[in-house]
Amino acid sequence: MIMNVAGPIMALTLAERAKRAAKVAGQFADTVDKNGRFPQEGMDALKAERLMGLMVSPDFGGEGATLTQIADVCGILGQACASTAMTYAMHQIQMASLVDHAAGSAWHEKFLRRICEDQLLIASATSEAGIGGNLRNSICAIEVDGDRVRLEKDATVISYGANADAVMVTSRRHSEAAHSDQVATIFLKEQYSLERTAVWDTLGMRGTCSDGYLFKAEGPAEQILPKPFAEIAAQSMLAVSHLLWGALWFGIAADAVARAQSFVRSAARKTPGQTPPGALRLAEASSLLQLVKANVVAGLKQFENAKGEPDALNAMSFAVAMNNVKIGTSQTILTIINHCMLICGIAGYKNGTPFSLGRHLRDAHSAQLMISNDRILGNTSTMLLVNKQDTSLLG
Numbered sequence: 001m002i003m004n005v006a007g008p009i010m011a012l013t014l015a016e017r018a019k020r021a022a023k024v025a026g027q028f029a030d031t032v033d034k035n036g037r038f039p040q041e042g043m044d045a046l047k048a049e050r051l052m053g054l055m056v057s058p059d060f061g062g063e064g065a066t067l068t069q070i071a072d073v074c075g076i077l078g079q080a081c082a083s084t085a086m087t088y089a090m091h092q093i094q095m096a097s098l099v100d101h102a103a104g105s106a107w108h109e110k111f112l113r114r115i116c117e118d119q120l121l122i123a124s125a126t127s128e129a130g131i132g133g134n135l136r137n138s139i140c141a142i143e144v145d146g147d148r149v150r151l152e153k154d155a156t157v158i159s160y161g162a163n164a165d166a167v168m169v170t171s172r173r174h175s176e177a178a179h180s181d182q183v184a185t186i187f188l189k190e191q192y193s194l195e196r197t198a199v200w201d202t203l204g205m206r207g208t209c210s211d212g213y214l215f216k217a218e219g220p221a222e223q224i225l226p227k228p229f230a231e232i233a234a235q236s237m238l239a240v241s242h243l244l245w246g247a248l249w250f251g252i253a254a255d256a257v258a259r260a261q262s263f264v265r266s267a268a269r270k271t272p273g274q275t276p277p278g279a280l281r282l283a284e285a286s287s288l289l290q291l292v293k294a295n296v297v298a299g300l301k302q303f304e305n306a307k308g309e310p311d312a313l314n315a316m317s318f319a320v321a322m323n324n325v326k327i328g329t330s331q332t333i334l335t336i337i338n339h340c341m342l343i344c345g346i347a348g349y350k351n352g353t354p355f356s357l358g359r360h361l362r363d364a365h366s367a368q369l370m371i372s373n374d375r376i377l378g379n380t381s382t383m384l385l386v387n388k389q390d391t392s393l394l395g
Contacts, residue, residue: 014054014065018073021045026080030351032207033083033359036200038163039207042077042084043121051088053116055095060109061116067096067240067307068300071247078251079258082363083207085248087121087160090208094122094168096240097184101227108225111166111186122186123164125215129154133372136233137179141172142224149185150218156198159210165189169215170229182229185219192217204362235313239303241371242326246296249367253292253333256360257285260340263347263355278343285339292332299325316387323380330367337361 012020025042032039046052054070056062070092077085095115102108114120126135140153151171158167166188173181198212225232260282267276302321306312337360341348344355351358 014051014063014069015072015076017049017051018076021049021051022076022080022084025077025084029081029083030359032081033204033362036202036206036209038160038209039081039084039087040163042081043087043163046077046084046088047119050116050119052091052119052121053095053112055092055099056112056116057099060112062112067243067303071244071296071300074244074247075251075254078248079255080251081207082248082252082359083205085251086205086208086245089244089248090124090159091122092244093237093240094124096236097168097225097232098122098186100236101232102225105222105226107220107222108186118165120165121160121163123158123161123167125153125155125158125161125167125169125213127155127157129156131179133375135170135237135371136182136230138170138172138182139179141175141177142183142185144174144221147221148218149221149224151185151187151215152217153215154197155215156212157200157210158194158213158215159208161194161211161213162209167192167215167217168225169217173228180230184225184229184232185217186223186225187217187219191219203365204359205366234319235310239299239313239318239322242322243296243299243303245367245370246292246299246325246329249329249333249364250289250292250296252360252364253289253336256337256340256357257282257289259348259355259357260285260343263344281339281343285336285343288332288336288339292329292336295325295328295332316383317390320380320383320387321390323376326371327373327376327380330370330373333364333367334361337364 021042024045025039028039028041051073053062054065057064074085074089077088098108098112127133128139130139131137140151143150151169153169153171161167166186168184168186170182170184172179173183193216195214196211197214200210264276264278264282299322306318312318337357341357341361344357347353347355348357350356
């Protein structure tokens with residue numbers, strides 16, 4: 001159990017606490033990437049700073065943080081270690097689903113308290129063999145037997161599954177339910193087994209350890225979330241995913257720009273009175289980084305304004321806006337980091353220099369694949385056939 005040191009920690013701002021954790025995570029980022037191992041040090045630092053249950057209401061032991069505040073933490077972590085940032089972001093996506101959709105459920109409210117007290121890490125199992133990456137479809141079905149439930153799922157990916165304290169799993173409501181008639185269930189670590197079926201050996205985001213597993217679980221039926229997963233996905237999970245991912249991707253690009261800026265400044269000191277060759281490209285990278293920041297900030301503002309309003313959260317215009325945050329951010333960060341690579345040259349291409357950008361570039365390539373941009377663009381194009389494009393600057 002994490003020792004309760006909330007007093008002195010709470011005297012710091014969230015950003016200060018996040019920066020302290022990020023400093024630890026950054027020290028191990030290259031090792032985590034090289035060895036493809038879980039970012040244990042970074043996650044331990046986040047727990048020590050009491051950052052796991054931020055979104056939970058103070059009534060249940062949290063701090064009632066807004067999504068914008070959580071996104072800022074993700075952005076800070078993204079500048080240090082993308083794997084730590086992604087693990088934290090995915091945990092917070094599950095937290096948003098619990099906080100927004102488990103109100104009134106005694107078991108889940110007690111679980112929220114435990115997350116805050118013990119700083120638990122929550123994973124998710126939405127992917128499944130045979131559904132092609134569509135989280136709004138399930139093949140497996142949960143089996144309800146009185147007050148007990150059982151579930152077996154062939155999960156193609158469970159990020160940091162071996163390191164999580166609990167997993168939120170999607171399934172069909174029952175064996176006769178349609179593929180889209182889903183529920184989400186929380187299973188605690190002692191209630192499930194994981195049989196690894198695929199190894200996460202990837203280009204980037206290597207420390208998320210997103211292996212595939214045959215997931216088998218049994219527990220009390222009260223651990224099923226009270227709201228349908230369709231509602232959870234539409235009103236929380238999809239938007240929160242795009243926004244928190246966008247924030248950490250911004251962080252990756254921001255650190256790349258900082259390294260490129262340091263390189264240009266170093267060159268300027270060597271040739272006083274002359275503009276270094278990379279200075280103009282740095283200015284362009286800075287402009288693109290501001291676009292990414294504005295994209296994420298605008299999305300967060302729209303989400304915060306719509307929060308608690310089901311009609312607004314379910315609106316096609318809202319879904320299009322959140323999709324656009326993901327598309328724009330995931331595409332633009334690659335351009336930014338490539339600019340920075342050209343600025344730093346061989347020093348950026350090589351590993352082990354103050355200007356190395358290989359890890360940044362590899363991690364950033366995951367952005368267009370996490371919920372495929374092609375799938376998102378297809379969904380957006382369908383909505384735009386019937387929904388008018390928002391042209392107001394006032395939101």
